[in-house]
Amino acid sequence: IRIKGDYRYEIGELASTLNYMAQEIVRSNQIKDDFISSISHELRTPLTSIKGWSETLISGGYDPEETKLGMSIISKESDRLIGLVEEILDFSKLQQNEMKLSIGTVGVQELLKEIILNLWAKAEKRSIRLELEAEDGIYVRGDANRLKQVFLNLTDNAVKFSHEGSSVLLSARRVNEEEAEIVVQDSGIGISQEHLNRVKDRFFQVDSLNGGTGLGLAISQQLVELHGGTMEMDSELGKGTRVTVHLQLTEPLPAVEAPDRVSL
Ligand code: ADP
Numbered sequence: 001i002r003i004k005g006d007y008r009y010e011i012g013e014l015a016s017t018l019n020y021m022a023q024e025i026v027r028s029n030q031i032k033d034d035f036i037s038s039i040s041h042e043l044r045t046p047l048t049s050i051k052g053w054s055e056t057l058i059s060g061g062y063d064p065e066e067t068k069l070g071m072s073i074i075s076k077e078s079d080r081l082i083g084l085v086e087e088i089l090d091f092s093k094l095q096q097n098e099m100k101l102s103i104g105t106v107g108v109q110e111l112l113k114e115i116i117l118n119l120w121a122k123a124e125k126r127s128i129r130l131e132l133e134a135e136d137g138i139y140v141r142g143d144a145n146r147l148k149q150v151f152l153n154l155t156d157n158a159v160k161f162s163h164e165g166s167s168v169l170l171s172a173r174r175v176n177e178e179e180a181e182i183v184v185q186d187s188g189i190g191i192s193q194e195h196l197n198r199v200k201d202r203f204f205q206v207d208s209l210n211g212g213t214g215l216g217l218a219i220s221q222q223l224v225e226l227h228g229g230t231m232e233m234d235s236e237l238g239k240g241t242r243v244t245v246h247l248q249l250t251e252p253l254p255a256v257e258a259p260d261r262v263s264l
Contacts, residue, residue: 039213042084046077084213090149091215094222101143101226105253108138108172108180115151115170119159127165130155134172138180140247142227147247150223150231153216154184154243161241162188180249187240196235 053070056062062070093099109132116130123130140147151170158168169185191199200217217233224231224245235241 035214039084039088042213043081046080046084049077050074050081087213087215087219090219094219094226099223099226101146103141103143105139105250106142106144106147107252108140108182109134109136111144111147111151112170112172112182114148115155118152119155122156123159123168126159126162128159128162129167130159131167131169132171133169135174137252138172138174139250139252140180140227141250142247146223147227150220150245151182151184153220154245157216158184158186158188158241158243161190162186174249175246178249180247182245182247183242184245185240185242190237190239190241191233191235192237196233200233 053074057067057070090099112132112134116132119130155168155170162168166187170183171185172180172182175181200221221231224247227247229245229247231246232244233241234244
């Protein structure tokens with residue numbers, strides 16, 4: 001049999017493709033192993049605290065103040081566990097294309113106000129100001145709960161990696177007839193160019209001591225893309241970080257007029 005063409009070249013190319021695929025598999029297995037060990041650690045911390053406090057309370061002999069403190073720690077740590085598990089479940093739903101959105105009309109100014117209210121107390125503890133600069137009447141098509149999750153995550157990161165006494169700015173504007181731009185900007189520790197591409201990857205954390213799963217940005221990015229939008233991150237080490245999200249504009253819902261008289 002005569003084979004036309006230079007098959008040695010093709011075999012060589014095939015071998016290098018297979019080699020590349022094998023390296024990728026090793027790399028992604030390594031990432032998964034790292035993830036499993038870091039997530040196990042994240043889950044164990046609240047569980048240890050819950051277990052410790054519940055045993056302490058079961059052994060009895062504590063005054064009501066101490067009992068209340070123990071109970072409130074158990075409750076707070078359970079919330080943390082629920083949050084972690086929900087994040088893992090969301091991520092796996094997104095990976096398997098099983099995330100369903102419940103699309104409606106979302107008022108951006110209201111959404112950002114809600115985010116600020118949610119994070120106000122946390123920011124205030126470190127004297128970080130949360131500022132809002134949003135044009136009136138910007139509405140986007142989207143799932144209100146999922147968009148809230150995205151901007152809570154981005155703003156929470158902005159607060160977490162900001163210096164005491166600095167500000168975090170949330171802003172929104174119309175780019176054109178079709179697109180809204182929402183920006184979360186901080187002047188915190190920033191991310192080096194070397195790490196910037198990797199943080200958007202799942203699991204990666206610049207400093208694993210910060211807690212968290214390293215899934216937040218990957219989930220946010222995929223949720224924005226599921227909305228047909230885009231999310232970009234710019235950052236400079238020591239200067240701060242800016243995350244820019246573009247989403248489709250839509251018309252506000254028509255106001256429901258209150259009837260003059262209700263007849264039964
Ligand atoms: P996590 O839930 O662990 O914070 P994320 O995916 O939200 O995971 O973030 C991944 C990593 O990206 C963080 O651990 C941090 O190192 C870096 N990062 C994210 N946002 C910022 C920011 N605004 N400023 C500096 N670093 C950030």
